[in-house]
Amino acid sequence: MVTLVDTLIENRERVQPDDTNNYDTAHGGNVAKWMDEAGALSAMRLAGESCVTASIDRLDFERPIPRGDTCVIESYAFATGRTSVRVRLRAFRENPRTGEREQTTASYFVFVAIDEDLKPTSVPELEVETERGRRLQRAALDGEPDR
Template sequence: MEAKPARLSRTVLTEIILPADTNYHNTVFGGRVMQYIDKVATIASMRHSRRGVVTASSDSLDFYAPVKLGEAIQLEAFVTWTHRSSMEVFVKIESENLLTGEKKRTANSYLTFVALDEYGQPVAVPGIIPETEEEKRLFETAEMRYAARKLRKEERNLQL
């Protein structure tokens, strides 16, 4: 199976934050951000694998700044690394004050998706070709995150 450039999976989602999306601080609910993250990462992983996918794990979600009522939230996702049937997807989240144009990094997240065949079984996915500096940096550090996920899974299984 031939590897694909990471850019082919790149997906951008932009939404405006409305009152129903906000908490009592007039900032977006964290759960709403998580919903957007899962949606944009699903699309990126499907673009890469051209298969149906399932979310296998959400490794991290680090918030840096709130997104306020009336601001736009923009999520950009792409596949950073693959294993046999799994794909690591990086999502960066920014907010934009639509009146001033000020943008700020809001959060980062890493998720893992597994590609499925028509019977719902894991299926092999293409490798990744990183091209930009960001893609190369994330690709080079992905095996370390994969090992941490694997260790976390083993520890969880011991607790069950």
């Protein structure tokens, strides 16, 4: 049995010169890619199967991530369907020397579990057993765009 907290992943990417745009900040496409990769890991941890991106709700870029800072991606599954896993994703810029952090980007992704024949396959129900898990799930559901 996999719980919500088991799907919580925090990935880090150091923003290098090749990751930046003309303004010397992380290119939005790179941030979206890093979010997609982390989200897929959370979905796969829950599903126990490979997962592919089915949809991305609004992807809000609130502030830039300067070259040299670290892009921290927080990802966790907060709801499931028959074959789908909904994942909350947030990106932060983090100063690698001080640990100072602020949110830069937020979104919700939907992943679909697939079998070896690349056909959608069922996923287990999400278990929420701890107060931390309930808090994370509430935060995701409270911030999720209307469907």
